[in-house]
Structures are given as C-alpha cells and as structure tokens.
Amino acid sequence: MTRRTVDIPVGRGAEMGMDARPAMGPLAPVDVAEPDIGSEEMLINIGPQHPATHGVLRLICELDGETVVSVTPHIGYLHSSFEKLGEYRTYNQIVPLTDRMDYLAPLIYNCAYAMAVEKLMGIEVTERCKVVRVVCLELDRIFSHLLWLGTTAIDVGAFTPFLYAFQERERIYQLHEELTGARITTSATRVGGMMSDLPPGWAEGVREFIDTFPRTLNEIDALLTTNAIHQGRTMNIGAIGPEDAVDCGFTGPNLRASGVDYDVRKDRPYYDYETYDFEVPVGENGDCYDRYLVRMEEMRQSVAILHQALDRLPDGPINVEDPRISLPSKTDCMSDMESMIHHFKLIMDGIDAPAEDCYFSVEGSKGELGMYLVGDGGPKPVRWRIRPPSFVNLSAIAKLAEGHLVADLIMINASLDIVLGEIDR
C-alpha cells in the first residue's frame, strides 16, 4: 500500500483572478490511498476512423491507467499523391488540386499556389486582384477557424458552438458559391489573376457577413471563454514553451500561442499586408486555452482586415494584360484567327515557367503554408512541394501529450487544428 498526495485543481468563481482564470492551486490536498496492484502499460488504438481524430489520423497510445505514457501517430491514411500528380499537370491544371488538399480553407490554398507560380514567373498581379485575394485569404481564415471552433467545442463536450459555427459557415459557403459556383472546391485563382471578376453584389455580401458575424462570435465567446468546464479542460493542457515550439517547427496560431511573434503577413509581407492595420495576437502559456484565445482573436482581426480591404477595393482589370499567360477575350477568339490560335495554344500547351525554383509562403489558417516549385522551362513543374503546416504541427503531438490523460490527448489533438488532407497530401 503506497500513499501519494494528489493536487486537485478546482476552478470556482471565488478563485478567479483578474484575468478570469481560476486559481489552479490545490484547495485542500486530499490523501488518496492507492493500492499497489502491480499494473502494466496498456496499448490503446485510436483511429483511423474515430470521431475525435478529425479525420483519418491514427494514434497508438501507451497508457498507464488513464495517463498517456507515449503516443505514436500514424499518418498516410489519406495519401492522395498530390505532389506526384502535379508533375503531370500544367500550372493552371494544378489549381483544382490545391483546394482538395485543405478543404477547410480552399481559397487560401488557391491563392498561395497562384502566388507561388507568379513569383516563379515574375508576374505582378493587378491592384484589384491583390485586394480580391486578400479578401479571399481572410474570409477563408475565418472559414477554417470556425470549423476548428465547432469541432473542438464538441471534443470538450459543448455541442451548441458547433451549430452556431456551422450557421456562420453556411453563409461563407454561400459566398464561395456566388464567387466560384462551388461550396468547397473553389478553384478560384488562375496564374495571373482570378477565374473571373467578382460577381455583382458579392462585395456587399461579404460586408453584410462581416457586419453580423462578430455578434455570433461574441455569443460563442460568451459560451466558452470564461466557461469553467472549458477552462478546466484546456488550461495547462499540452503546454509548450517558445523555444520548444520553434524547435518543433510550429507556425501559425500554435506558435503564436507559445509567445513567439511570427506571422508571415507581418514578417514577409505580401499583397501590401504591411499597409493594413491589424494586430497579431500572441499567447503566453502555449497551452490549449491560449491556442483557443489566439484563434478567436485572429477571427476578429480578419474581420478588421476584411473591412479595410473592401473599403480600398479598386476598379480595373482583375487579370494581368500579358499575352504569355492571359487568355484573349471570348469575343476576340470568335472573330480573330490570331486570338483563337493563341487561346488554343494557351489551353493545350499551358504556360512556360523558367527553369528556376521558388519558395513562396503565406500565412495560412494553420500556419506557414509554403509552396515550393521547381520549373524546367516547360509548362509543367519538375517538382511541386507543399510545405504543410499541420504536418509539422502534428509531429509534436507525442511531446505535447506525454503525461496527460487520454481525454486531454483528444483536446491537444483538436487544439493543433490539423487537416488530414494536407498532412497526407
């Protein structure tokens, strides 16, 4: 018979400090008798088909009672060989593949890929296209964070935020559909511009969304942020310090929750992000709760960026005027032989990119989303590599989960905001 003292953290109204966090200290240490029954470790398989793994992730856990001793993640259950397929497709044909990779934020992937090709070819897109793409990027940051919010809330036992979040997501689906005709698989960008200009009234639709969306966000905020159950499930769970977070390659909200102020939009600005007025939220403890807070604040900042972008949306052409890459107008094609041949050549042969390589990254919803392209002077890339943020973020889950309970492992996995389509590619 051995005895050990167990600290029981209790969150109560009276113990809440100024920051509305409950005091985590022991109220009354309880001596718990622990019979010495001579146990051994147990293996538990979670996934690949499990509602809490957010996809087809497989975690094999070694447990001591309910405490996680070690976790071995298994991935690759959704390996669709995007990178190989990209070597067989021309630069514009790759666009539809990108949104099937991260189906939670398709427009971010469309934009990131098009931007990388434009960087490789040395194309400067038009001012209108830049602002339209900023709108797309920020809209889908909200889109992705909302799904994360809903599903993570389910993992801690709250179903209502899921319904609220999906209500708002349906409105973004509507906007996607007006813009591109598809709800998820948008394929909105082309090299040198967009699939088409904004449909009439679309900007007003976005404006109406960002005017009313913060109200719902505040409701979800009120349900979760100071909720003692939510705090108890997330505070001090899966904490990681700034040095370790950088060492593990964390980027995006996960890195910033640990207190490292690295945001591609600020550190390597593209599309005039340096002229937008927005804050980058940074956490302190690097635990699940801080990751939650950072994402909540990011949605508010995205709304602020969207307001500014819609205010400055300039008129003018959306696609670059470059015969190398842009299709001639349909009217010209039907009346002018030269234009028709040109159109045919662009569609059938594709666009040639120089024999160089190019790494271009944007701040995706899950972290630094990089596209690495190697051209050979022809219309198809020699190598198309996606730097997957959630792949690198997930690789640290074994380190984060050690010593926590199985239920916390689910929360840690949810708080990393992974999408398996991008991890397995």
Place this chain on the structure above:
Amino acid sequence: MPASATVEALRAAFPNAVVRDLVQSGDQQVVYIDPGSNAEVLDWLRTDPGERFNLLVDVTAVDYGDGRPLEVVYQLWSIPHRKALRVKCELPLSRLAITSVTALWSAADWLEREVYDLFGIEFRGHPDLRRILMPENYAEGHPLRKDFPLRGRFSRAEQTRRALSQDLEQYYMPEELEGRGAPQIVPADESPNSAPESQGR
C-alpha cells in the same frame, strides 16, 4: 545580383563546404553545400549570432530525372533576423544518404521520414527512419522518383489484393512503439483470382 551577406559569412566559415550559390526567382538566396558536412553547416547557421536560422521550415528533395543527382532542400527562416535561406545538397543516385538533422531541429523528424518514404534517401542518425505516408509493407518503391509511374508499378488488382491482405492486428504490437518498426507483413498466399465473386447481396 551579388550573394547575400549570409553566403559571404558562410564561405568564410566553411571555405570547403560551400559548392556554389545563386539567386532564384528574383530575390531568393540558394546555397549548395557539400552533403558530407550538411549537419555542421546547418548547425552553424542555426546558432551563429549573426544568422540564427532557428526555424527549419521544410526539408524536401527534388528528382530531376535522367540520372541527375537528387537534391535535398532545406528551407530556413531566421525569426530574429527575418531572413530566409535555401540550402541544397546534391546526392548522386549511387549514394543516396545524408546525415540527419533531427539533433538540431525536432521538426526534421517527420520531414526526413517523408523524404525517405517518397524518395528513398537515407538519413543517417535518424532515430526512427520508417515509411510515414505509404504502408510499411509497400513494395513498389519510392513514389516521387521520376522513374516511378504515376499509377504505380503493380496492376490495380494486385494493389487491391495487397492492400486488403494487410493484417491490421499487427500494428497493435508494442515493438512498433519502441521504434523497431512494424514486423514484416507477409502478403496472403492465395492468388488474386481466388477472391469470392461477390458478397451475396
């Protein structure tokens, strides 16, 4: 465009390791280093106070085909100095091995496993070098190599048969948790044609 200060400093510190440097896509600094000393060079880049490339953004590889050497590509970013660097090592097809950098960055763990899985490059000193995306018993080779056909080497029927003859129970074995790799999975011995015609539905 002249080489950046980083390359100058790198040449001064490692006169023999820097093979060549060039600037790509306008402003992206690339430096080729000797694959034999990649760990020392990357460690210097990570810790030197003037460089501090502390974020390993990506590790990947490029196969150009036609028997040309494979390139291992490291994308580095310095959070304190806000600069990027791309470091490349060329590996001849006859000797696809390079020192692992997992000791320098934990992030390299899965990234190197992925390169091993898809390109067949061996990372010496990696603590747990196994396939990561493809199944453990994948027998068709390394998919991202140029000589690998898009639809795989085996027929679809054989691929289906092999996939379904995996024994899921074997993955529960504790050997795998200890990093010794999953036990070799023996494909089912019956021919692909012996599967029952239908399910009776």
Place this chain on the structure above:
Amino acid sequence: MGLSEKPAERLPVASSPPGGVLGAGTPTFLTTRLDFVVNWARRNSLWPMPFGTACCAIEMMAAAASNFDLARFGMERMSFSPRQADVLICAGRVPYKLAPVLRRIWDQMPQPKWAVSMGACASSGGVFDVYSMVQGIDTIIPVDVYVPGCPPRPEGLIYGLMMIQEKIRQERLSEHGALRAEDPAAVARARADADEVLALSGPFGNSTRQNRVSGPTGSDASDRPDDRIP
C-alpha cells in the same frame, strides 16, 4: 411518416364494437403487411456510420448541421461505432492504406446494412488516378447508392439517402434470406475479383492518356506501363 403514402397500402382499420377499451369508435387493432411495417420502421430509423475522410466529410457535417438537418429523416444519431450502424456513408478519398480499414468496418456492421459512396473519389477515384488511391470503393465493399459530385452538395447526400430509403421500401421479407446471406469466407476480401478491379479502374479520360500536356516532365509519356498483372 409514410404510413398512408400509397393508397394500395393504406392500413385497413377495423373498429371495435361500441364501448371498446379505448372508447367508442376507437380502432383497437390494425392490419398491414409485415413487409410494409418492417420496412417502414427500418427506413425511418437508419443510423449512419460516417466514414468521412476528406472534403466530402465536411459536406456530410454540413448535412448534419442545422441548415440541412439530416435528423428529419431519422438519421440524427450518427453512429460512430459500426456495430450499431445501418448505413455506411463513405465520404471522401480512400487510399489503399485505408482500404483494409474500410473493409473491416463494413464487415463489423450487422445485417441489414447498406452503403453509400459519396463523391467522385469514393465512387471512381475521381481526379486521383494515382498510385495510392483505390479506384472506386465498389472494388472493396458492395455499394448501394453512388452520389456524384466533387463534393456533392448536402442536398445530394440527402437525396442519396432517400434513395436508400426507397430501396428499403421495396424489399420483401421473403427475400431477406437471399439478400442478406453472408459468406464467412468473404470477410476481409475484396468484393470484386481481379478482372473486375482492372475493368473498373482502367485509365480513362485525360487522367494519364493525354500525353500532349499530361506526360511526365522531361520524359516520354509512353514509358508508363498499362495495367498488367505482375
């Protein structure tokens, strides 16, 4: 729902004599075909097993959320355990690495059971005619309804599930024995034999054949072998 949807199957109701147990004029028994009652009960309380992998899973979640509300069809209880499920909804891409998992989940579901293949990738491999992807889950498990789309809209999924309901409505109890026969030897085996797999998953369209732009970079497109048994 549906108790009187077809005039021919309207339930004949007999009235009890005046002053029956439930009061005057209240029917105390009803007659119907056993087929009809069983099928009515089955089709309105289907428990789906959501085998969601990729984009289609997000649309499946949207179908379950408040705007589309799958609960209207008696399917509000998503059964994440195959042992308590009736309909397998395979939503998304299925790579070969996942194929044995899908097969095992199907084998674990008790009869009667149905399968919906949601989306182009699950039905045919979609754009992913590549080394790692199953070219249609019907090579692995029997499929009742294919929902086209990439991804299908939630309405599409709901329509597919209504087709399952229609299929159940037309089943006869006397045929259940034949319909539901299970061959123990078929467990963990592919549904299709080798020739059928080859026929179902041959290259089509411009997936690999269009060599003007779709051949591999830097080499001739003709070096890719056709499907052949090694």
